[in-house]
Amino acid sequence: MSSFYKINQQTHAWYNRIHHGDCLMLLGQMPDATADLVVTSPPYNLLNSSGNGMKNGNGGKWSRAALMQGYDTHSDAMPHHAYVEWQRECLREMLRVLSPEGAIFYNHKWRVQKGLLQDRTDIVDGFPVRQIIIWQRSGGFNHNPGYFLPTYEVVYLIAKPGFRLAPKAGGVGDVWRIRQDRGNPHPASFPVELARRAIGATSAQVVLDPFIGSGTTAVAALLEGRQFIGMDVSEDYCRLAQQRVDAVARELAGTPSLAETPSAIEVKTMLEPAPQAAAVVNPDS
């Protein structure tokens, strides 16, 4: 891939950092072709739903149940049309900052709305979708008698014409059976394994995630020996991501990292259970 070899002062400032801010604002400041690959999972706009998918149960401050209140600083309840337009603008910007051999692994979820399947065609329509990967993740409860328990999410592979998989990487197939992430204080993290599989299937050197949450994509990039660029609108999630990145970097280097980590009190607060917690009963309705 080309961008790794074009590192200059301007792009270098982006690499191996978690950037705090709105991704459209940050992407707007990034030069073209700064990254080789995007691996990301945007907010799903779950709280704009015809059902009341999340109620009852227990969990932490940012538990999956806490998505009832949306993310730390994003309500996840945009009017559907505005949400679709926002995501389309994000995809346009992601493509712009990708090298000509780049691709986006865009994880999203289909759901049932007022009894009918809502896929995400309205978001990806017109973008160069090359393949849909099924992430078979299982899990969850479904008390809705109208349809089967959903056990998968999708990953749209949106690829520029020059995109190619690494040699022999395609043999793994297009159904990826990977267990959901567990024990992560972020309410909607995907597993490191999912991001590693995407990154490891490419020769990308610089991996971007504009919705990095707890830093999973950055961790996966480090473990795959690549560079990363992370962004999130929540300062607390950025801190958590930085903490995870530091831990992995320390492990890989076998030496303490100099990067700033949150204080013990900050970490404790992040992990503390909320007083009235709730669990995801049926996130798909």
Ligand SMILES: C[S@@+](CC[C@H](N)C(=O)[O-])C[C@H]1O[C@@H](n2cnc3c(N)ncnc32)[C@H](O)[C@@H]1O
């Ligand atoms: C589905 S989560 C990503 C979780 C991540 N894949 C992980 O494994 O932790 C979506 C993230 O998008 C962030 N977000 C929401 N609006 C944003 C915006 N305008 N710019 C950047 N990040 C945003 C949320 O704070 C949340 O952490």
